[in-house]
Amino acid sequence: MKENVLRKNWIDAAKAVAMFIVVLNHSELRIPGVNFWGGMFFVPAFFLLSGYTYHPDNGTYIDYVKKKAKRLLIPYLVVNLFLFLFFLIKRVLTHNLSSDFVVRSLFGILYGRNQIFIRSDYHSNLMINLNAPTWFLPALFVALIMLEGFYRLYKGNEKKVVLIVVVYALFATGYHYFVPVLLPWCLDIMPFFLLMMLAGNLLKKIDFFNENDEKLILEISPKIRRVVIVLLFIICIVSGLLNGSYNLSLSDTGKSVTLMCTAAISSSILLMVIMNLLDKKAEKICSILAKLGKHTLTILCYHYFILVMVMMVLGFLDNYLMNWIMQYPDWVLQMLYAVEKLVAIVVSIAACVMIDGIKRKISHSV
Numbered sequence: 001m002k003e004n005v006l007r008k009n010w011i012d013a014a015k016a017v018a019m020f021i022v023v024l025n026h027s028e029l030r031i032p033g034v035n036f037w038g039g040m041f042f043v044p045a046f047f048l049l050s051g052y053t054y055h056p057d058n059g060t061y062i063d064y065v066k067k068k069a070k071r072l073l074i075p076y077l078v079v080n081l082f083l084f085l086f087f088l089i090k091r092v093l094t095h096n097l098s099s100d101f102v103v104r105s106l107f108g109i110l111y112g113r114n115q116i117f118i119r120s121d122y123h124s125n126l127m128i129n130l131n132a133p134t135w136f137l138p139a140l141f142v143a144l145i146m147l148e149g150f151y152r153l154y155k156g157n158e159k160k161v162v163l164i165v166v167v168y169a170l171f172a173t174g175y176h177y178f179v180p181v182l183l184p185w186c187l188d189i190m191p192f193f194l195l196m197m198l199a200g201n202l203l204k205k206i207d208f209f210n211e212n213d214e215k216l217i218l219e220i221s222p223k224i225r226r227v228v229i230v231l232l233f234i235i236c237i238v239s240g241l242l243n244g245s246y247n248l249s250l251s252d253t254g255k256s257v258t259l260m261c262t263a264a265i266s267s268s269i270l271l272m273v274i275m276n277l278l279d280k281k282a283e284k285i286c287s288i289l290a291k292l293g294k295h296t297l298t299i300l301c302y303h304y305f306i307l308v309m310v311m312m313v314l315g316f317l318d319n320y321l322m323n324w325i326m327q328y329p330d331w332v333l334q335m336l337y338a339v340e341k342l343v344a345i346v347v348s349i350a351a352c353v354m355i356d357g358i359k360r361k362i363s364h365s366v
Contacts, residue, residue, distance in 0.1 A: 008211065008276075008279065009279050009283070009286050009287055009289075009290040010209075010272070010275040010276045010278065010279035010286055010290070011049055011052070011053065011272075011275075011290075011293075012289070012290035012291075012292075012293030012294050012296075013275045013278065013279065013286045013289035013290045013293055014045060014049060014271050014272055014275040014293070015045070015046065015049060015293035015296045016289040016290065016292040016293035016296065017045075017271060017275065017289065018041060018042045018043075018045040018046060018271065019042075019292075019293065019296045019299055019300065020345075020349075021034070021035075021038035021039070021041075021042035022042050022043075022133065022300065022303075023299070023303050023307065023345050023348060023349060024038070024345060025038075025039065025042070026133065026303070026304050026307060027307055027311075027341045027344055027345050028341070029338060029341035029342065029345070036240075036245060037240065037267070039245050039246070040236065040240050040263045040264060040267035040268075041264065041267040041268040041270075041271050043136065043248050043249075043264075044196050044248075044264035044265065044267070044268045045267075045268040045271050045272070046136070046140065047140070047143060047193045047196035047197050047200065047268075048196050048197065048199055048200035048203075048265065048268040048269065048272065049200060049268075049272070050140065050143070050144065050197055050200065051147075051196065051197030051198060051199060051200025051201040051202075051203075051204075052200035052201065052203055052204050052272070053200075053204075054144070054147065054197065054200070054201055056148070056151055056152075056156065057148060061148065061149065061152055064145065064148050065145050068141055068144050068145055069141065072137045072138070072140055072141040072144075072297075073137065073138065073141055075137065075297060075298075075301055076112075076134055076137040076138055076141075076301075077109070079131065079134055079301040079302060080109045080129075080131050080134060081109075083129040083130060083131045083305060084105050084106070084109070084129055084131075086129070086305075087101075087105075087128075087129045087130075088101075088102070088105075101128070104125075104126050104128055105126075105128060105129055107126055108125075108126030108127040108128065108131070109127075109131075110184070111126055111184045111185075112135055112138040112139070112184055112185040112186070113126065113127075113135055113182050113183075113184060113185075113186070113249075114126055114127040114132045114135065114249065114250065115182060115250065116181060116182055117180050117181060117182065118180045118181075118182060118250065118251055118252070119180060130304050130305040130308055131304075131305075132249070132304070133249075133300060133301075133303070133304045134300070134301055135186070135249050136249070136300060137297075137300075137301075138185045138186075139185060139186040139190070139193065140193075141185075142185050142186065142187070142190060143190060143193045143194055143197060144197075146190065146194060147161075147194060147197055147198075150164055150165070161198070162198060165191055165194045165195060165198060166191075166195075168190075168191035168194070169191035169192060169194075169195060171191075172188060172189060172190070172191045172192065173257045175188055176188065176189070176251060176253065176257060177257075182250070182251050186248075186251075188251055189248060189251050189253075192248075192253075192257070192260070192261055192264075195261060195265070196261075196264060196265055196268065199265045199268075199269070200268075203269065203272070206220055207220075208220065208225065209272070209273075209276045210222075229270070229273055232266045232269055232270055232273075233266075233270060235262060235266045236263060236266040236267045236270055239259045239262040239263040239266065240263045240267065242255065242256075242259055243255050243256055243259035243260055243262075243263055246260050275289075292349070292353070295352060295353045295356045297356075298352050298353075298355055298356035298359065299349055299352040299353070299356075301352075302348075302351075302352050302355060303348045303349065303352050306347070306348040306351045306352065307344055307345070307348040310343070310344040310347050310348055311340075311341075311344050314340045314343070314344060318340075
C-alpha cells in the first residue's frame with residue numbers, strides 16, 4: 001500500500017496532538033493530567049505513526065537513506081546552524097564568547113544529544129542554543145533507515161526482523177541499567193523506538209482501523225477490536241501509574257524499560273484510535289488538527305527558540321506592570337501566569353506555521 005494512500009487526516013491530527021504536548025511541556029505550563037498522560041505518548045506516537053505509514057522502498061538502499069536524510073537531517077542541520085550562529089553573534093556582541101561555547105555547541109550538533117551522561121547538570125549540557133528538542137530528528141532518521149535495512153537484510157521476513165529488534169532491545173536494556181553513557185543519535189534506546197515502529201506497522205497489517213479494502217492475511221473483527229481497545233486502555237493506565245513519567249531524550253525510562261514500552265505503545269495506539277474516531281465523527285475538527293499536523297517538523301525544530309523569545313518579552317511586560325499585578329491575590333497571579341504560557345504556546349506554534357509556509361513557497365519557486 002502506498003504511503004500517500006495511508007496519509008489520512010487522522011494521522012496528521014494525531015501528530016498535531018503529540019506536537020502540542022511537546023510544546024506544552026517545554027513551556028513548563030502544568031495542566032493536571034495532560035502533562036503526565038500526554039507524556040506517555042508525545043514522543044512514541046511519532047514512531048508508531050511512522051511505522052504505520054512505513055512501506056518497503058522499491059529503490060536502492062542508498063537512495064532511501066538519501067531521501068530520509070533530505071527529509072530529516074537537512075532540517076536538523078539548518079535549524080541547528082541557525083541557532084548556533086544566532087547565539088554566536090549574541091555572545092560576540094555581549095562580549096561573552098568562549099571556546100567552551102563553540103566546542104560544546106558544535107559537538108552537541110554532531111552528537112545529537114543534550115548530554116553524554118545520564119546524570120548531568122546544566123553545566124555539562126551540549127545542546128545549549130535552545131536546540132535540545134531537535135534530538136528527535138536524527139533519532140527518527142536512524143530508526144527509519146535501520147528498519148528499512150532490517151527488512152532488506154531479511155528479505156521482508158517479519159519474524160526475523162522482529163527477532164533481531166528484540167535481541168537488540170535486550171542488549172540495550174542491559175546497557176541502559178549498567179552503563180550511564182548516552183550514545184549519539186539515541187543508539188542506546190533505538191531498539192525501543194524500533195519496537196514502537198513495528199507496533200505501528202502491525203496495526204496496518206491487521207487493518208486495525210478498517211482502512212484497507214483488500215483482504216489481509218491478518219485481520220480482526222470489530223468486536224475483537226473493541227475488546228483490544230479496552231485492554232489497551234487498562235494497560236495504559238496501569239503501566240503509566242506504575243512506571244511514572246519518563247524522558248526518552250535523556251534515556252530516562254522511568255522505573256522500568258518494559259513498563260515504559262508498554263505505556264508508550266498502548267497510549268500511542270489509544271491516541272491513534274481517538275483521532276481515527278474523530279475523523280469519522282467530527283471530520284471538520286480533525287481536518288483543522290490535520291492542517292496543523294502537516295507543519296509538525298518545522299514546529300518541532302523552531303518552537304522552543306520562539307517560545308523562549310516570547311516568554312522573555314512577556315517577562316519584560318511583567319516587570320513593567322509589576323506594581324499593578326502584585327495588587328491581586330495569588331490565584332489571580334497564577335491564572336495570569338497560565339494565560340501567559342498559553343499565549344506563548346499559541347504564538348510560537350503560529351510563528352512556526354508561518355515559517356513553514358514561507359519555506360514551502362520558496363521551495364516551490366526555486
